[in-house]
Amino acid sequence: xxxxDARGATAVxxxxxxxxxxxxxxxxxxxxxxxxxxxxxxxxxYLLIDAEGARRRADAxxxxxxxxxxxxxLAGVPLGVKDIFCTRGVETTCASKILRGFVPxxxxxxxxxxxxxxxxxxxxxxxxxxxxxxxxxNSAFKPVKNPWSHAHVPGGSSGGSAAAIAASxxxxxxGTDTGGSIRQPAALCGxxxxxxxxxxxxxxxxxxxxxxxDHPGPxxxxxxxAAALLEAMAGxxxxxxxxxxxxxxxxxxxxxAGGDGPEPLKGMRLGVPDEYxxxxxxxxxEAAVRGALDELARAGAQIVxxxxxxxxxxxxxxxxxxxxxxxxxxxxYDGVRFGYRAPDARSLExxxxxxxGEGFGTEPKRRxxxxxxxxxxxxxxxxxxxxxxxxxxxADDFQAxxxxxxxxxxxxxxxxxxxxxxxxxxxLQMYLADVLTVGPDLAGIPALSQSCGFTKAGLPIGLxxxxxxxxxxxxFRVAGAYEARTKWHERLPxxxxx
Amino acid sequence: MSRITADEVRELAxxxxxxxxxxxxxxxxxxxxxxxxxxxxxxxxDTTSVEPMTHAVPFDCPTREDEVKPSLEPDEALANAPRxxxxxxxxxxxxxxxxxxxxxxxx
Numbered sequence: 353x354x355x356x357d358a359r360g361a362t363a364v365x366x367x368x369x370x371x372x373x374x375x376x377x378x379x380x381x382x383x384x385x386x387x388x389x390x391x392x393x394x395x396x397x398y399l400l401i402d403a404e405g406a407r408r409r410a411d412a413x414x415x416x417x418x419x420x421x422x423x424x425x426l427a428g429v430p431l432g433v434k435d436i437f438c439t440r441g442v443e444t445t446c447a448s449k450i451l452r453g454f455v456p457x458x459x460x461x462x463x464x465x466x467x468x469x470x471x472x473x474x475x476x477x478x479x480x481x482x483x484x485x486x487x488x489x490n491s492a493f494k495p496v497k498n499p500w501s502h503a504h505v506p507g508g509s510s511g512g513s514a515a516a517i518a519a520s521x522x523x524x525x526x527g528t529d530t531g532g533s534i535r536q537p538a539a540l541c542g543x544x545x546x547x548x549x550x551x552x553x554x555x556x557x558x559x560x561x562x563x564x565x566d567h568p569g570p571x572x573x574x575x576x577x578a579a580a581l582l583e584a585m586a587g588x589x590x591x592x593x594x595x596x597x598x599x600x601x602x603x604x605x606x607x608x609a610g611g612d613g614p615e616p617l618k619g620m621r622l623g624v625p626d627e628y629x630x631x632x633x634x635x636x637x638e639a640a641v642r643g644a645l646d647e648l649a650r651a652g653a654q655i656v657x658x659x660x661x662x663x664x665x666x667x668x669x670x671x672x673x674x675x676x677x678x679x680x681x682x683x684x685y686d687g688v689r690f691g692y693r694a695p696d697a698r699s700l701e702x703x704x705x706x707x708x709g710e711g712f713g714t715e716p717k718r719r720x721x722x723x724x725x726x727x728x729x730x731x732x733x734x735x736x737x738x739x740x741x742x743x744x745x746x747a748d749d750f751q752a753x754x755x756x757x758x759x760x761x762x763x764x765x766x767x768x769x770x771x772x773x774x775x776x777x778x779x780l781q782m783y784l785a786d787v788l789t790v791g792p793d794l795a796g797i798p799a800l801s802q803s804c805g806f807t808k809a810g811l812p813i814g815l816x817x818x819x820x821x822x823x824x825x826x827x828f829r830v831a832g833a834y835e836a837r838t839k840w841h842e843r844l845p846x847x848x849x850x
Numbered sequence: 851m852s853r854i855t856a857d858e859v860r861e862l863a864x865x866x867x868x869x870x871x872x873x874x875x876x877x878x879x880x881x882x883x884x885x886x887x888x889x890x891x892x893x894x895x896d897t898t899s900v901e902p903m904t905h906a907v908p909f910d911c912p913t914r915e916d917e918v919k920p921s922l923e924p925d926e927a928l929a930n931a932p933r934x935x936x937x938x939x940x941x942x943x944x945x946x947x948x949x950x951x952x953x954x955x956x957x
Contacts, residue, residue: 453930454930455929455930457922457926457927457929457930458922549907550906550907551906551907551909564904564905564906565906590914593911593912594905594909596907662895664891665891665892665895667888668888668889668891668892669892671885671889672889672892679866683867686867687932688931688932688939688941689930689931689939690930690931690932691930691932692932693932693933697942698942699942699943700941700942700943700944701867702942703941703942704867705864705867705868705869706869708866708867708868708869709868709869709870710869712868714874714877717868717870717874717878718878718881718882720866720868721859721862721863721866721868721878721882722882722885722886724862724865724866725854725862725882725886728862728865735889737902738892738893738895738897739892740902740903740904741897741900741901741902741903742892742895742897743902743903744897744900744901744902744903745895745897745900747903747906778884779881779884779885780884780885780888783885794906795906796906796907821907
């Protein structure tokens with residue numbers, strides 16, 4: 353038996369070690385649980401630590417190996433799960449007071465598949481309430497600190513997932529991306545985050561925010577880690593009629609192929625849209641991304657200009673659609689069947705309004721209100737109908753651009769991590785943090801964020817690769833090539849014991 | 851002139867079954883007004899003869915056989931109920947009548 357240093361360890365190295373009998377899943381789990389106990393008090397990544405369950409799951413992996421059974425492609429990989437995934441018997445709150453104490457009677461397809469592949473869930477990760485936010489400041493319970501600078505936000509809504517990977521408080525993590533909620537925190541925390549094609553990963557057991565936009569996906573320290581997780585998560589699911597029946601791609605192989613030879617991207621055209629480099633973009637972000645494009649050219653790619661002319665309408669379109677869908681999805685929180693119920697209501701009507709008024713935080717209330725407004729008779733066509741048409745035009749832009757390139761490469765976020773409180777007073781400013789990530793959500797196409805440098809202040813900068821529908825392998829190949837030629841992913845944030 | 855008035859916000863809150871404090875109504879009126887003004891930019895986009903996009907990828911609703919399959923046991927389905935009475939979710943009285951106060955009866 354060899355030991356593993358959890359700090360900076362990759363998921364594939366852990367799985368390889370466990371599968372070869374060189375590592376015990378239980379030892380790995382203990383090391384991560386110890387790190388969480390020492391370090392997470394200062395970071396706030398976890399809402400719930402399931403130490404007992406983690407030990408039980410790790411022991412089962414070790415028992416499978418000992419019995420000569422295949423312990424799974426992700427054997428022993430310590431996994432952090434965004435608290436939006438229902439986990440049977442383990443409290444799931446979506447970081448909302450209205451779901452405090454909710455213990456799901458069933459398991460999400462994604463977490464079931466990851467467990468089936470041998471991953472060992474350590475606990476549930478913090479997030480913006482109902483995945484609504486870009487800074488994790490909307491968690492009803494506690495903020496998540498950016499591991500690179502505790503004065504800065506980790507991004508959101510999957511801020512706990514990104515920060516936990518950066519701080520080595522798990523080796524693999526999962527989140528959801530509705531307007532950028534995987535890629536933006538991945539960028540701000542300097543890790544890899546992947547939003548696959550809509551329907552590539554089942555939404556069964558994922559608490560709904562905006563159903564036509566919700567995309568579950570993986571986080572990893574490396575491109576191959578994210579690819580390995582996606583291989584285990586993806587695929588058709590009889591419990592989700594919108595899941596895609598197409599076969600799963602060879603994502604790990606694609607990530608590794610990016611490291612083959614001096615010009616692994618030879619013959620590939622990468623499109624760069626001017627619309628994603630607008631005034632207001634941080635100069636250090638722009639310089640890092642331009643530098644990354646040069647590196648991709650040295651890897652053999654041909655850099656071409658493309659245009660996404662309707663980009664300026666993306667945020668408005670996104671907020672009209674996501675709030676309309678959210679107002680419908682969040683109607684289920686009425687205090688009747690699960691979650692919080694206002695204790696002293698004297699009528700059913702009062703029970704509904706008090707339960708929802710007391711249970712929801714400010715941002716879900718704001719979105720329910722906006723969604724109710726845009727769906728009202730008389731306004732429906734002017735707002736919601738208009739947004740659905742604009743969505744088509746934005747999706748068509750991507751389709752037209754892909755006629756001239758294989759993938760599109762952009763910054764993930766126009767700015768690095770911002771400070772706590774900087775955008776909380778103006779919701780519109782917070783919404784604009786998603787300006788470069790909402791497009792692929794509206795179009796339903798895959799996109800990946802990885803680290804491409806740091807600001808002088810030491811904050812990570814994200815590079816986004818966008819591919820056509822079901823082109824996940826293209827994202828992994830481009831990102832794998834960039835990662836093989838750079839060392840940003842090897843940098844680790846400082847550690848502060850709590 | 852804001853795009854939305856405090857009275858409209860109160861009416862919306864009623865439709866959405868959200869009890870808001872006066873302070874919340876005031877903040878919401880400001881926030882929603884600013885957001886509605888921002889999304890008005892969409893009016894400049896010509897969407898004549900553009901089909902609404904209701905699904906991210908081309909999609910035919912699949913069907914399955916109508917077969918009885920195992921599902922949650924009543925006790926599991928009721929395990930998270932804030933209040934239950936036997937195999938029922940219990941709520942405050944809906945129909946007015948004698949003793950209509952509170953959540954009386956049952957438990």
